[in-house]
Amino acid sequence: MADREELSRHILVAGGGIAGLTTAIAFAARGFSVRLFERSPDPQEHGAGLQMSPNATGILDRLGVLARLRGAALQPNDVLLRDARSLGEIARVPLGDAATRRWGAPYLALHRADLHAALMTVASRDDNIEIVTGATVRDAATHPHGVTASVDVGGRVREAAGRLLALADVVWSANRRLVGAASDSAFTGRVAWRATLRSGAGALAGLIAPDSVNAFLHPRAHLIAYPIRGGASVNLAAFAHGPATDSAWAKTADVAALANAFSGADDALLRLLREAGPWTVWPIHTVDPASPWIDPAGIVTVGDAAHAMTPFAAQGAALAIEDAYVLAENVAAQPHAVSIALVRYERERRERVAAVARRGQLNEFAWHAGMPVSLARNLFLRLRGPDRLAADMDWLYGWKPPAAA
Numbered sequence: 274m275a276d277r278e279e280l281s282r283h284i285l286v287a288g289g290g291i292a293g294l295t296t297a298i299a300f301a302a303r304g305f306s307v308r309l310f311e312r313s314p315d316p317q318e319h320g321a322g323l324q325m326s327p328n329a330t331g332i333l334d335r336l337g338v339l340a341r342l343r344g345a346a347l348q349p350n351d352v353l354l355r356d357a358r359s360l361g362e363i364a365r366v367p368l369g370d371a372a373t374r375r376w377g378a379p380y381l382a383l384h385r386a387d388l389h390a391a392l393m394t395v396a397s398r399d400d401n402i403e404i405v406t407g408a409t410v411r412d413a414a415t416h417p418h419g420v421t422a423s424v425d426v427g428g429r430v431r432e433a434a435g436r437l438l439a440l441a442d443v444v445w446s447a448n449r450r451l452v453g454a455a456s457d458s459a460f461t462g463r464v465a466w467r468a469t470l471r472s473g474a475g476a477l478a479g480l481i482a483p484d485s486v487n488a489f490l491h492p493r494a495h496l497i498a499y500p501i502r503g504g505a506s507v508n509l510a511a512f513a514h515g516p517a518t519d520s521a522w523a524k525t526a527d528v529a530a531l532a533n534a535f536s537g538a539d540d541a542l543l544r545l546l547r548e549a550g551p552w553t554v555w556p557i558h559t560v561d562p563a564s565p566w567i568d569p570a571g572i573v574t575v576g577d578a579a580h581a582m583t584p585f586a587a588q589g590a591a592l593a594i595e596d597a598y599v600l601a602e603n604v605a606a607q608p609h610a611v612s613i614a615l616v617r618y619e620r621e622r623r624e625r626v627a628a629v630a631r632r633g634q635l636n637e638f639a640w641h642a643g644m645p646v647s648l649a650r651n652l653f654l655r656l657r658g659p660d661r662l663a664a665d666m667d668w669l670y671g672w673k674p675p676a677a678a
């Protein structure tokens with residue numbers, strides 16, 4: 274009986290990315306002991322920039338992570354939408370202190386490695402969390418008192434037992450099958466291009482507002498540029514149609530294809546694209562939104578493993594952080610009725626995640642609009658004005674975790 278009681282306070286996590294680390298911290302904060310398995314022997318975040326909106330930074334604050342981002346993260350003054358061809362301003366959404374006042378937590382721009390490092394520091398200093406690196410979760414089986422995972426550590430398979438296994442193991446999760454979902458993700462036909470420039474680089478001058486999230490809209494593509502590393506660098510991310518590539522950022526891309534996607538853009542923007550390299554590309558995959566997320570007996574997906582979506586609302590990592598917190602909140606409220614807690618988690622999260630995915634689709638449609646829709650878009654945004662555009666985001670950025678009943 275004592276063993277069963279002990280097991281009910283023990284959580285297993287597969288994956289040490291943003292979703293997995295936040296899940297571990299959120300459970301440990303509620304008194305659970307957590308064992309997190311990360312496939313990589315030396316886990317680090319690859320990729321570059323992240324926008325972290327207040328719905329997520331509020332949670333990072335509650336978990337003691339936000340304070341560790343000081344210096345590395347900046348609060349951009351605004352989101353500035355501009356036409357890639359004329360460079361004219363289309364709209365501006367105020368951020369900075371106005372975001373903190375409006376949504377109760379800061380809107381940040383930062384390097385993902387800085388967020389990952391902050392999460393890792395908090396998790397590794399927590400006595401309730403054990404992080405096992407070089408450990409790949411290969412399989413799991415549920416039983417009446419919880420779940421047993423098979424973990425490959427250096428070619429030797431070990432078993433680990435817990436009340437719950439949280440799968441936070443990437444959009445390409447092979448373990449999704451454990452909750453009855455297809456393990457395949459779907460390539461969207463779109464790719465992300467990424468480059469980093471040091472602030473003050475000549476090609477940025479007069480083009481990129483250094484304290485803003487700059488978005489240049491074009492009918493076939495868009496480019497986002499914002500400061501990272503406390504303002505020392507500028508993160509550039511462009512999104513366009515493109516062929517499927519390996520699932521890694523490492524691939525160096527041919528800038529001619531990117532320039533072609535932006536054909537007709539202002540010369541200064543095209544020069545920036547040419548001079549900013551080397552660019553890397555990332556194939557954008559999504560997970561079928563109708564896929565199951567849980568096995569109520571004790572397995573649950575969080576973050577991209579559950580609901581990877583296109584990054585057009587810049588919310589994938591933010592939703593992963595929300596998932597982690599809501600999951601821990603629900604399980605802590607009903608530690609002896611985990612099935613009910615998981616069903617409740619899925620119900621609470623599905624509606625929210627679907628709404629954010631719709632917002633991403635709307636952004637893609639509006640941002641890549643050609644004539645005459647782009648004229649109507651520009652007029653609408655101009656008439657709406659900065660304050661009402663900010664108010665339109667209240668449901669997204671002003672979200673707070675529902676207290677588990």
Ligand SMILES: Cc1cc2nc3c(=O)[nH]c(=O)nc-3n(C[C@H](O)[C@H](O)[C@H](O)COP(=O)(O)OP(=O)(O)OC[C@H]3O[C@@H](n4cnc5c(N)ncnc54)[C@H](O)[C@@H]3O)c2cc1C
Binds near residue numbers: 291312313316448584
């Ligand atoms: C170009 C681009 C821009 C984006 N911009 C933003 C943004 O501005 N804001 C935002 O909120 N989101 C953004 N996103 C989305 C965000 O990057 C993802 O949603 C987020 O990183 C998902 O985190 P995760 O922890 O679920 O997955 P991951 O970060 O992929 O982590 C998964 C971890 O699991 C490990 N793993 C995999 N399999 C196993 C296994 N079997 N056993 C153990 N470990 C395993 C992996 O090694 C990895 O460490 C963007 C995405 C892209 C592509």
